[in-house]
Amino acid sequence: MSLRTLLAALMFALLPIAGLAQQLPGTDTPTTPAISPDEAVQRLLDVLQDDQARTALIDTLKADPAVAAADPAAEDEPPPALAQQVAESTAAAGREVAGELARVGQQLVGSLGLFQDLKVGGAHRMEAIQLFMTIFTTIVIAAVLMRGANIVAGRRSPPPTAGFWRRTRAALLITALRAVGIVLAWTAGYALASFVFSHTGSPSASQTLYLNAFLLYGVVRVILRAINSPHADDEPTLSVLAPGAQAIIYRNLVMVSGIVIQGLLFVVPLTRIWMGFAAVRPMRTVVATIAAVAAVIAIRRIARALDLARGDRFSGETNAGSAVALGAQRTWRTIWPALTLIYIAYSWFIVVTRPALIETVILRGTVHTILAVFLLLMGMRLLRSATHINVSLPETLLALSPALARRTSMVVMILTWIAAIFLMLFALSLALSGWGWVSRSILGDPIAQAVLWRVLSALLLSVIAAVIWAVVDGWIEYKLTHGINGQSATNRTRTLLALFRNGFTIALVVVATMITLSQIGINIAPLIAGAGVIGLAVGFGAQTLVKDVITGVFIQLENAINVGDVVEVGAVSGSVEKVNIRTVRLRAGNGSVHIVPFSSVTTVTNMTRDFGAHIMDVGIAYREDITRAKAALQEAYDRLIKEPEFGELVTAPLDMQGVMGLGPDSVNLRVIIKTLPAKHWGVGRRYTELVKQVMDEWNIEIPFPQRQLHLPEGFEKMLAAAPEKVVPKNPA
Numbered sequence: 001m002s003l004r005t006l007l008a009a010l011m012f013a014l015l016p017i018a019g020l021a022q023q024l025p026g027t028d029t030p031t032t033p034a035i036s037p038d039e040a041v042q043r044l045l046d047v048l049q050d051d052q053a054r055t056a057l058i059d060t061l062k063a064d065p066a067v068a069a070a071d072p073a074a075e076d077e078p079p080p081a082l083a084q085q086v087a088e089s090t091a092a093a094g095r096e097v098a099g100e101l102a103r104v105g106q107q108l109v110g111s112l113g114l115f116q117d118l119k120v121g122g123a124h125r126m127e128a129i130q131l132f133m134t135i136f137t138t139i140v141i142a143a144v145l146m147r148g149a150n151i152v153a154g155r156r157s158p159p160p161t162a163g164f165w166r167r168t169r170a171a172l173l174i175t176a177l178r179a180v181g182i183v184l185a186w187t188a189g190y191a192l193a194s195f196v197f198s199h200t201g202s203p204s205a206s207q208t209l210y211l212n213a214f215l216l217y218g219v220v221r222v223i224l225r226a227i228n229s230p231h232a233d234d235e236p237t238l239s240v241l242a243p244g245a246q247a248i249i250y251r252n253l254v255m256v257s258g259i260v261i262q263g264l265l266f267v268v269p270l271t272r273i274w275m276g277f278a279a280v281r282p283m284r285t286v287v288a289t290i291a292a293v294a295a296v297i298a299i300r301r302i303a304r305a306l307d308l309a310r311g312d313r314f315s316g317e318t319n320a321g322s323a324v325a326l327g328a329q330r331t332w333r334t335i336w337p338a339l340t341l342i343y344i345a346y347s348w349f350i351v352v353t354r355p356a357l358i359e360t361v362i363l364r365g366t367v368h369t370i371l372a373v374f375l376l377l378m379g380m381r382l383l384r385s386a387t388h389i390n391v392s393l394p395e396t397l398l399a400l401s402p403a404l405a406r407r408t409s410m411v412v413m414i415l416t417w418i419a420a421i422f423l424m425l426f427a428l429s430l431a432l433s434g435w436g437w438v439s440r441s442i443l444g445d446p447i448a449q450a451v452l453w454r455v456l457s458a459l460l461l462s463v464i465a466a467v468i469w470a471v472v473d474g475w476i477e478y479k480l481t482h483g484i485n486g487q488s489a490t491n492r493t494r495t496l497l498a499l500f501r502n503g504f505t506i507a508l509v510v511v512a513t514m515i516t517l518s519q520i521g522i523n524i525a526p527l528i529a530g531a532g533v534i535g536l537a538v539g540f541g542a543q544t545l546v547k548d549v550i551t552g553v554f555i556q557l558e559n560a561i562n563v564g565d566v567v568e569v570g571a572v573s574g575s576v577e578k579v580n581i582r583t584v585r586l587r588a589g590n591g592s593v594h595i596v597p598f599s600s601v602t603t604v605t606n607m608t609r610d611f612g613a614h615i616m617d618v619g620i621a622y623r624e625d626i627t628r629a630k631a632a633l634q635e636a637y638d639r640l641i642k643e644p645e646f647g648e649l650v651t652a653p654l655d656m657q658g659v660m661g662l663g664p665d666s667v668n669l670r671v672i673i674k675t676l677p678a679k680h681w682g683v684g685r686r687y688t689e690l691v692k693q694v695m696d697e698w699n700i701e702i703p704f705p706q707r708q709l710h711l712p713e714g715f716e717k718m719l720a721a722a723p724e725k726v727v728p729k730n731p732a
Contacts, residue, residue: 100353130197131206138189138214145181150235152177170236175226182218186211206270213266220257224250241306248305252298259294263287264351264358281355288351295344303337332376343369361436368434372427379423386416407470414466418459458516465512469505476501495562495579502580548582551598560604566678568605569596611651612680614673618691619666621701626667630656632698633671636690640673646686649679666703 152174189211193203203211228250229235232243239246264287271283347362354361391409476497518524561567561584565576572594574586584601586594620629637654641647650673657670675683695702 100349127204127206130193130204131210134189134193134197134207135210135214137192138185138211141188142182142185142218145184146178149174149177149181150231167236168238171226171238174235175222178222178225179219182215182222186215186218189214205273209266209269213262216265217258217261220261221254224253224257228253245305245308249302252301256291256295256298259287259291263291284355285352288348292344292348296341299337299340299344306333332380365435369431372431372434375423375427375430379420379427382416382420382423386413386420389413389416407474411463411466411470415463418463454520457519461512461516461519465508469508472504473501495556498563499556499579499581547599548597551601552579552581552583555598555601555604560606564678565609566607568607569601569603572596573605573607608678610677612675612677612683614675614680614684614687616671616673616684616688616691617660618669618671619663619703620669621703622667624667624700626659626669628698629667629669629700630658632694632700633669633691636687636694637671637673639690639694640683640687643686646683649675649683651675665705 189207190203193207193211194201197207198204226238228239228241228246229237229243230247230250232239232241232246237246241249264284267287268280268284272280275283347366350357350362389409389412391405391412479493479497514524514527517527555561556579561569561576561579563576563579567573567576567584567586569584569586572586572588574588574592574594576584577587577593578585583595583597586596588594618629618633620626633656634654641650652674655672655674657672660668660670662668673680673683673687692702
């Protein structure tokens with residue numbers, strides 16, 4: 001981190017504090033003795049009754065600058081320009097900042113002579129020895145107990161491949177053991193200070209200061225080690241970072257927290273006890289400066305460690321939740337060092353110049369910021385994992401509706417997104433309120449409560465609408481899969497259910513949107529009226545669209561087209577893939593898709609309604625026996641019926657139509673095979689193949705077009721005598 005960046009962050013942090021000098025405790029302001037209202041009124045009456053005093057009062061008021069400023073002539077003067085106001089405000093702020101910086105400089109200069117006058121008198125020499133022994137005892141006991149906890153951690157550590165909850169339980173168990181070790185060491189130190197070094201049964205003030213700082217610092221160390229351990233390879237932690245990065249983060253945070261806790265809770269108060277009040281401010285300046293420098297160094301090390309160890313672990317994911325979470329994560333990694341530098345500069349300035357605000361500003365803001373960061377990270381985690389949610393349902397529910405699990409997962413995913421966004425917004429408001437930038441009384445304001453309730457009600461209505469859609473869509477999917485009353489869904493059922501799904505979705509979205517807008521506080525009456533006017537205008541301007549809809553409604557009422565049918569509409573034909581209120585989508589045999597608006601449909605030819613029929617004309621030679629040919633066709637039909645995959649599709653005996661006509665080359669016989677709807681094409685192809693086989697086996701000729709040439713007499717002699725005159729040579 002460069003010096004220029006540090007100075008810029010310091011100046012940025014000093015700007016909002018520059019105007020606090022005249023409002024904070026410790027600022028010297030002249031005071032006047034207070035008098036009662038009755039006494040003031042009596043004095044005014046005495047002055048008004050005395051002519052000389054009254055004249056003197058009038059002259060004094062005329063000469064007063066405040067009265068002169070209230071002169072009507074002066075009120076007519078225009079207010080200063082915006083640029084002048086900005087310049088004056090900037091100059092005033094600059095003077096205040098310069099004054100604060102001068103004060104800070106004096107504190108730093110005064111702290112240089114602190115250690116020159118550092119002497120411990122005879123009255124405190126024995127107390128210092130006892131304090132040193134207490135410090136030594138607590139550190140040794142804590143080190144031994146922590147060593148034992150580390151040994152247990154190494155033995156109870158789960159493998160790296162263990163699940164998240166198993167590693168979390170192990171980390172919490174080891175953390176509890178370390179916390180017990182800190183408490184036992186503190187108890188031993190308290191007993192030593194109370195019963196060995198004290199005659200009153202309670203520790204001295206210096207001993208109490210150290211023991212409180214020791215306990216707080218120990219608890220902070222235990223919490224930091226539970227998250228990031230210096231030996232992450234051998235013990236479980238809550239962090240997912242690499243062991244090297246965890247070690248760097250832990251050591252630097254422990255160093256900074258040790259300087260802050262031991263310095264402000266132990267060293268500075270002890271300086272006041274042993275050296276007097278005059279030495280407190282320089283000592284606090286020294287401690288704050290050392291802590292600020294150590295914090296800047298720690299930020300630089302931690303940022304470098306995270307840059308080396310992070311990687312884009314989610315770069316291969318393409319879903320929306322992961323992309324948003326990854327973008328937020330990258331933004332946070334970019335701005336957190338600068339925000340931390342501003343926090344350090346702000347805290348250092350308050351500790352050095354406004355120590356009375358340490359508890360009300362720094363401590364409260366720090367606690368709120370830590371909680372806000374935790375909630376922000378949790379929100380980003382939820383946002384990233386929302387698209388991976390897969391709800392497991394009992395087999396009984398899945399048997400009723402296989403799509404219910406997918407619908408439930410979608411609803412839970414939406415709820416997770418809402419919870420993640422709410423956590424992130426709440427984290428931001430928590431951090432701002434902690435530093436006093438947003439008043440904490442806002443939530444108590446009736447208007448704010450009403451707005452919050454409206455927003456929550458709108459979100460609740462949206463969730464209820466999503467649940468209703470999921471239930472209805474799951475029911476439709478179940479009916480499409482299992483049919484109605486135990487019967488498989490027909491083409492008509494699939495078409496109507498698909499139309500009902502589309503119509504219900506549109507109606508639900510419209511109604512839910514209107515109710516949500518109304519709940520937020522938006523008057524929906526103009527929206528409904530505007531929608532009616534727009535609908536009327538669209539009806540006049542888009543007559544073809546209206547015709548499409550009306551024709552589609554009547555086609556569905558007449559049950560002319562259903563999904564799965566093979567139809568011919570207009571000039572195209574194909575299998576019906578989708579039917580909506582305005583168009584029909586057909587899939588041709590070559591794979592082409594035709595989307596036909598109902599307004600262009602005048603005739604619908606449905607080739608799969610009720611039953612199918614394969615009509616086949618077979619030609620035989622004139623010399624063949626017709627009765628024998630009919631028997632061959634019947635034999636082919638009998639073979640077809642014996643094949644299970646085709647026999648069950650035929651619904652009636654072979655309809656032998658007989659001789660349909662005498663062609664130029666053949667006698668034409670016709671047979672008709674009646675099948676289930678849309679099955680006659682496959683049955684016809686197989687029957688044609690069997691007819692050819694039987695005709696070949698029975699030696700019945702199936703003629704094909706032939707041409708007979710009649711040559712004149714003597715043609716063979718002419719060809720033998722002069723072949724080139726009869727058959728010309730090829731020019732090539």
